[in-house]
Amino acid sequence: MEPQATPSRTAPRVVLISPYPDITSFGVRAISAYLRAAGVPTRLVFLPDPLGDALTDQPERYPPGVIEALVPLCADATVVGVSLMTNYTDNAAQITRALRGRIAAPVLWGGVHPTIRPEECLAVADMACVGDGEEAILDVVRALAAGQPVTDIPNIWSRRPDGSLAQNAVRPLSADLDAMPPPDWSHEEHYIWEGGDALIPLTPDVTERHLTQGTVSRLLGRVGYQTMTGRGCPHRCAYCVNDAIKSLYGAKGYLRWRSVPHVMAELEAARAAMPFIGYVWISDDAFFARPLENIREFCREYKARIGLPFTCLGSPATVSREKMDALVDAGMVYMQMGVQTGSPRIQALFNRQAMGNDKMLAAMAVINASKDRMLPPSYDFILDTPYETLEDRLESVRFVAKIPKPFRLQPFSLVLYPGTKLAAMAAADGLLTDERRDVYTKSYTMRRPDYVNFLILLAKGGRFPSRLLALCAATPVARVLSARALAPLWRLAFAVAGPAKRLLKRLLGRGA
Missing domain, CATH: 3.80.30.20 (tm_1862 like domain)
Known part of the structure; x- marks a missing residue:
């Protein structure tokens, strides 16, 4: 279904969510800076994947309390953006399903995976951004705030009211990267999950720790x-x-x-x-x-x-x-x-x-x-x-x-x-x-x-x-x-190699 396009009674705001373990999240910060420079307030929420590199088939990445804490941070949004690569599809899906029906704003997925597989992403998300997102997301915000459709915005895929796909071509790449502001490290309206059920402000001290x-x-x-x-x-x-x-x-x-x-x-x-x-x-x-x-x-x-x-x-x-x-x-x-x-x-x-x-x-x-x-x-x-x-x-x-x-x-x-x-x-x-x-x-x-x-x-x-x-x-x-009969030996060797190395470093006083 096409994202709701109703006139906003308040100034539009974009909430951007990053599921990556690394809080650098360059794309999210770049888009936030671009929107703020255009006069659109943003709120950044960092939800570092608890699995990190130890991926397993675990679709529910975040505990229920974290999602409950996320909802009020998205309540005043005109649009919620979630950045994802392929390995973070489960994170984005859990976040999106939890928000649906509890906030008025549509959820837009952006990043590498939506760029490559936008139709797959629209099975969960309301919109998918294909390619660079700064200009496209600003166009989405302005359309939604004015009560206009988003189905003709370059780089944006969505579904029309009849269920058909609005597959828009990408706009030309911006050749002048100097026109883009530096990424948003302002720490203003930035939040992070560090475990438990709370989302806390991402302050400079917390940033330094990460x-x-x-x-x-x-x-x-x-x-x-x-x-x-x-x-x-x-x-x-x-x-x-x-x-x-x-x-x-x-x-x-x-x-x-x-x-x-x-x-x-x-x-x-x-x-x-x-x-x-x-x-x-x-x-x-x-x-x-x-x-x-x-x-x-x-x-x-x-x-x-x-x-x-x-x-x-x-x-x-x-x-x-x-x-x-x-x-x-x-x-x-x-x-x-x-x-x-x-x-x-x-x-x-x-x-x-x-x-x-x-x-x-x-x-x-x-x-x-x-x-x-x-x-x-x-x-x-x-x-x-x-x-x-x-x-x-x-x-x-x-x-x-x-x-x-x-x-x-x-x-x-x-x-x-x-x-x-x-x-x-x-x-x-x-x-x-x-x-x-x-x-x-x-x-x-x-x-x-x-x-x-x-x-x-x-x-x-x-x-x-x-x-x-x-x-x-x-x-x-x-x-x-490499004979098959020796396969258990190599599995054992890999199983003990990591712990043995960490133990040796601790014994030598070199840290992890």
């Missing part, structure tokens, strides 16, 4: 502020939803950058509002893709105006010595780069053949040249690809043995997210038959407990002897140790 728990914050021993200096990615990896979104908009103009002065103004304001910030985490998919002269400008301004350590992400195709030297000189102390696989065959499957082993090793050599001024870099690997053979997987382990030390590995179990080319291929080939089990309730931490993945686990800290690792990845050795 940000301190971030993975990189723990690594650096500093509180991190996460931001994005652009939108989009230069690559079209077959496992990544960026490729699907590029297809929605057209690849041209998808990668966009904010100007250096715009980024600096945000960081200065963030430091003034949150003096506890100890480093900046630039989470662009490939910050190194910025042109060299732009990176040099960034580095000059960052050193002069911010001066904090910072971290960022790069890709083998974008790392260069000139960029690396400038960024390290400006304060970059840690970086992350996607490797994904050492198998040329799987690189082609992933559409990363242009970033083959030689290209990756060259980028790693550039990174390693700054090892005395940085923490060990992290290299991402994708495990458990259904198209891999044993030999493909061993090629990845052998590649790890060639990586110059020091380094860390970040191994992720492949999740075949909707909309990606790899998911469509796997479904067509009969390799993805239960999305509920293998996508919606699967975390990237759920690595298959077998011999080859155990080798990756051993190599994760970058300290395992390279020659020994290569020997363990020899095909005859791996065939014997």
Whole structure:
């Protein structure tokens, strides 16, 4: 049914809800800032998923008391927006069903999952936002406040009174990201669930406590502020939803950058509002893709105006010595780069053949040249690809043995997210038959407990002897140790590895 469009007797307000474990929630904060700049009051509610990365098939994520506390915070809304990725569909559904019939406002879902599967989302939500949400949601607010229909708003899908779908095309991407205000970290009308039945104000002190728990914050021993200096990615990896979104908009103009002065103004304001910030985490998919002269400008301004350590992400195709030297000189102390696989065959499957082993090793050599001024870099690997053979997987382990030390590995179990080319291929080939089990309730931490993945686990800290690792990845050795009869041994090894590591760290006084 079409969302109710009745004239508002009070000023319109938007309540935005984030179910993500990380309270950074960049999209929600960006939309809130945009709406506030347009004169629309917002209220942010952070409901961190209690399961975190330990996903299970548990549709009811939140206790009833939390939902009861949420209802009055949404009572004066013109529209309630819920942000979600695929793994948070259950959270969004529980929230939406609980609000329906208890508040007058329609519920709009936005984010990656509604962008890819809007019709599926409309089985629960009143509206689904496809693509960038700032301008679209502002149009929705204005239409509802004026008693007008929302069925013709670009980027917005809904149902007409006759039950048919209003499937609106996306509007052109905004090329001028400087026209967007920085994300909303005002702490005004921000609330959070920290357990129990209460929703408490999200104050700077509470924010500091949450940000301190971030993975990189723990690594650096500093509180991190996460931001994005652009939108989009230069690559079209077959496992990544960026490729699907590029297809929605057209690849041209998808990668966009904010100007250096715009980024600096945000960081200065963030430091003034949150003096506890100890480093900046630039989470662009490939910050190194910025042109060299732009990176040099960034580095000059960052050193002069911010001066904090910072971290960022790069890709083998974008790392260069000139960029690396400038960024390290400006304060970059840690970086992350996607490797994904050492198998040329799987690189082609992933559409990363242009970033083959030689290209990756060259980028790693550039990174390693700054090892005395940085923490060990992290290299991402994708495990458990259904198209891999044993030999493909061993090629990845052998590649790890060639990586110059020091380094860390970040191994992720492949999740075949909707909309990606790899998911469509796997479904067509009969390799993805239960999305509920293998996508919606699967975390990237759920690595298959077998011999080859155990080798990756051993190599994760970058300290395992390279020659020994290569020997363990020899095909005859791996065939014997990957035998089905030994499967219980590897399951046991994975079961005890995590607790044993945590215990050892506590005994050594290094913390968790």
